[in-house]
Amino acid sequence: MSGKEIRRSMPLFPIGTVMQLTELTARQIRYYEEHQLISPARTEGNRRLYCLNDIDRLLEIKDLIDQGVNMAGIKQLFLVKEQQSIILEQQSIKTKRELTDEQLRKLLRNEMMHSGRNNRSSLRQGDISRFFH
Amino acid sequence: MSGKEIRRSMPLFPIGTVMQLTELTARQIRYYEEHQLISPARTEGNRRLYCLNDIDRLLEIKDLIDQGVNMAGIKQLFLVKEQQSIILEQQSIKTKRELTDEQLRKLLRNEMMHSGRNNRSSLRQGDISRFFH
DNA sequence: AATGATATGTTAGGTTTTCTTACATGAAAT
DNA sequence: ATTTCATGTAAGAAAACCTAACATATCATT
Numbered sequence: 001m002s003g004k005e006i007r008r009s010m011p012l013f014p015i016g017t018v019m020q021l022t023e024l025t026a027r028q029i030r031y032y033e034e035h036q037l038i039s040p041a042r043t044e045g046n047r048r049l050y051c052l053n054d055i056d057r058l059l060e061i062k063d064l065i066d067q068g069v070n071m072a073g074i075k076q077l078f079l080v081k082e083q084q085s086i087i088l089e090q091q092s093i094k095t096k097r098e099l100t101d102e103q104l105r106k107l108l109r110n111e112m113m114h115s116g117r118n119n120r121s122s123l124r125q126g127d128i129s130r131f132f133h
Numbered sequence: 134m135s136g137k138e139i140r141r142s143m144p145l146f147p148i149g150t151v152m153q154l155t156e157l158t159a160r161q162i163r164y165y166e167e168h169q170l171i172s173p174a175r176t177e178g179n180r181r182l183y184c185l186n187d188i189d190r191l192l193e194i195k196d197l198i199d200q201g202v203n204m205a206g207i208k209q210l211f212l213v214k215e216q217q218s219i220i221l222e223q224q225s226i227k228t229k230r231e232l233t234d235e236q237l238r239k240l241l242r243n244e245m246m247h248s249g250r251n252n253r254s255s256l257r258q259g260d261i262s263r264f265f266h
Numbered sequence: 267a268a269t270g271a272t273a274t275g276t277t278a279g280g281t282t283t284t285c286t287t288a289c290a291t292g293a294a295a296t
Numbered sequence: 297a298t299t300t301c302a303t304g305t306a307a308g309a310a311a312a313c314c315t316a317a318c319a320t321a322t323c324a325t326t
Contacts, residue, residue: 270325271323274322275321276317277319279315283311286309290305295301
């Protein structure tokens with residue numbers, strides 16, 4: 001579960017690639033970083049390296065800007081979203097904890113009988129995913 | 134089906150990133166290209182850009198080299214594999230067209246009984262996948 | 267209308283990364 | 297004892313990226 005996030009947060013792309021992927025200028029990308037909307041990693045030589053999550057964020061930023069939201073607004077939006085996802089995660093943990101073993105057994109049995117192809121979980125797949133697979 | 138391929142073949146990574154992802158030296162990566170085991174794209178400025186498929190290939194190459202296979206061998210292997218996957222694809226299309234539901238049920242039952250450890254079925258998911266999702 | 271803030275463009279000089287080419291080398295094959 | 301193969305290493309050039317500074321268009325505010 002955190003495994004996925006580790007991968008999506010792996011620094012891979014130089015700014016040139018990100019420019020193409022997002023259709024933003026280097027100036028814009030750096031400006032958004034300046035306003036702490038993203039925080040790409042750096043190589044030893046001080047070059048920025050962006051991860052998939054960064055790119056998703058940039059695409060979101062672009063969207064919001066198109067809709068007239070300014071830096072401060074976007075920052076707040078991201079904060080709220082983060083809170084939300086934390087809350088959701090806690091809830092799901094809580095749910096898991098509250099199940100008794102008995103319930104679990106039942107659930108499992110049920111699961112085995114009916115397991116459909118429906119294993120999609122809430123944590124949203126970033127838009128960048130469409131580039132792969 | 135070809136949609137996926139478009140994405141996995143999208144040139145994204147500079148050689149530095151590929152080095153880290155594969156733990157190969159630049160020298161090695163370029164050498165394999167020289168022997169036409171991969172053909173990365175280029176930027177306008179002539180810098181190499183690798184896609185996910187390239188990285189999968191490089192990991193395969195690394196594996197094969199560890200097992201003592203030389204350039205020519207790897208090249209042949211790749212050729213054969215490509216042929217195989219083409220054939221398999223054709224077959225699966227044909228199969229879909231020709232199998233009745235009844236036949237499919239039988240096949241599946243059989244498959245489930247006898248499927249040994251041999252399911253590394255040709256179209257292997259590149260190892261790089263573990264970095265994402 | 268003048269002022270100021272915001273988001274982005276542009277330029278300049280410096281550093282890192284990558285490129286090609288050439289030569290070097292250890293191990294394996296002949 | 298030579299070749300061949302896979303890789304290392306070095307040099308010089310070019311591309312990509314860095315920071316910092318100044319420029320500018322669009323708004324909102326005065």
